Amino acid sequence: MQIKIEADQLWNELDKLATFSDTPAPSVTRILFTDNDVKARDYFKSLAREAGFEVREDPIGNIFVRFSGSEKNLPAVGTGSHCDAVPYAGRYDGTVGVFAGLEALRALKKSGFSPKRPLEVVFFTSEEPTRFGLGCIGSRLMSGAMDLNRLGQLRDKDGKSVDEARKSAGYDGDLTQVKLPEKYYDYFVELHIEQGPVLEREKKQIGAVTAIAAPASFRIQITGEGGHAGGVLMPARRDALVPCAILTQELERLARESSSPDSVGTVGVVKVHPGAINSIPANVTMEMDIRDTQLKTRDEIVEKILAKARQLEKERNVKMEIETINSDPPAISNETILGSIEASCTETSLSHMRLVSRAYHDSLFMARIAPMGMIFIPSRGGVSHRADEFSSKEEIAQGAEILARTMARLSLQA
Ligand code: GLV
Ligand code: MN
Ligand code: MN
Numbered sequence: 001m002q003i004k005i006e007a008d009q010l011w012n013e014l015d016k017l018a019t020f021s022d023t024p025a026p027s028v029t030r031i032l033f034t035d036n037d038v039k040a041r042d043y044f045k046s047l048a049r050e051a052g053f054e055v056r057e058d059p060i061g062n063i064f065v066r067f068s069g070s071e072k073n074l075p076a077v078g079t080g081s082h083c084d085a086v087p088y089a090g091r092y093d094g095t096v097g098v099f100a101g102l103e104a105l106r107a108l109k110k111s112g113f114s115p116k117r118p119l120e121v122v123f124f125t126s127e128e129p130t131r132f133g134l135g136c137i138g139s140r141l142m143s144g145a146m147d148l149n150r151l152g153q154l155r156d157k158d159g160k161s162v163d164e165a166r167k168s169a170g171y172d173g174d175l176t177q178v179k180l181p182e183k184y185y186d187y188f189v190e191l192h193i194e195q196g197p198v199l200e201r202e203k204k205q206i207g208a209v210t211a212i213a214a215p216a217s218f219r220i221q222i223t224g225e226g227g228h229a230g231g232v233l234m235p236a237r238r239d240a241l242v243p244c245a246i247l248t249q250e251l252e253r254l255a256r257e258s259s260s261p262d263s264v265g266t267v268g269v270v271k272v273h274p275g276a277i278n279s280i281p282a283n284v285t286m287e288m289d290i291r292d293t294q295l296k297t298r299d300e301i302v303e304k305i306l307a308k309a310r311q312l313e314k315e316r317n318v319k320m321e322i323e324t325i326n327s328d329p330p331a332i333s334n335e336t337i338l339g340s341i342e343a344s345c346t347e348t349s350l351s352h353m354r355l356v357s358r359a360y361h362d363s364l365f366m367a368r369i370a371p372m373g374m375i376f377i378p379s380r381g382g383v384s385h386r387a388d389e390f391s392s393k394e395e396i397a398q399g400a401e402i403l404a405r406t407m408a409r410l411s412l413q414a
Pocket of ligand 1: 127128135358359360361
């Protein structure tokens, strides 16, 4: 099949998308339902309509772009990713999967390809946990992995609910409609940058992802007692920050010493109250992220770190309120999809290898309702969630081509 990916056009679109940012270039910060998120959404929808595709949005803001062929009522082959960006991020995380997804559909249409199963690109709402503390809000709801009670409990730093935030971005309607009907997708395949060093190190152009590591995250509110940094002598202190520091170090030790090389633990948020150099910390909120490809080793670390928190509560005479934000199982890719990715690489003479995804993606939740697979392209230096994140124009175009070919194959699959 002849497919021509418009590499320059796709690159220029990603260039323009990167201008919708709350922080200066080269960084990108795009938080759910802010003005820049809405601008990114409008830009994507206008390109999809220009290309002649049907566009629909659901009440939480997931955007669906569809290319139907001969059998409109068959379950679709889905792709897609996210365009929200963590603070001071780069410009490729998620965005490549959304905009190259659109380019894959455009290229297939231009080539004269007629899909059997419809092809669909999804712009998922809030894969990043930045605003509401929980990642993959759109895909969790679409797959039924989260119920509306839980959604209703989420608040941003200003106390706003998801419902208030979505309405301010123009999204309304019955949220029960977000969950997809049974058998909506026959296959789901997401294109993403690797966000790790493996493809670059192994000199491979394409990665076929075999599994997505299991993520868990926790919020711990530590309450001690504040006071004057000069006036309160050490034996009388109930500093809330010191147990936070000990827990952070303990998490690092547990992840480093784990029997699994894939164990990782991070404390990425610490808020100290009152936050003055001459006041003893009275309250601390810390958020930790723990992941592994093996659920068993991840859960062992979780158990140990929470036990350590309980021990510190007693030893340090502070209160620890522990909230599980999420604790998700890993996802395993589907062999038919992996085979289609690999056949597409062979067809185009691109080098490829199998690897796991240590980052999570909306595909973690799509895997609950459809056979799932992912395509990775190299990330320079393995860097991500940083302004210097980089994948080249050529690598992005190669990813788009493999995505287009994989979707075409899956669309025609018996
Ligand atoms: C997604 O960005 C993740 O944290 O893996
Ligand atoms: Mn990310
Ligand atoms: Mn991402």
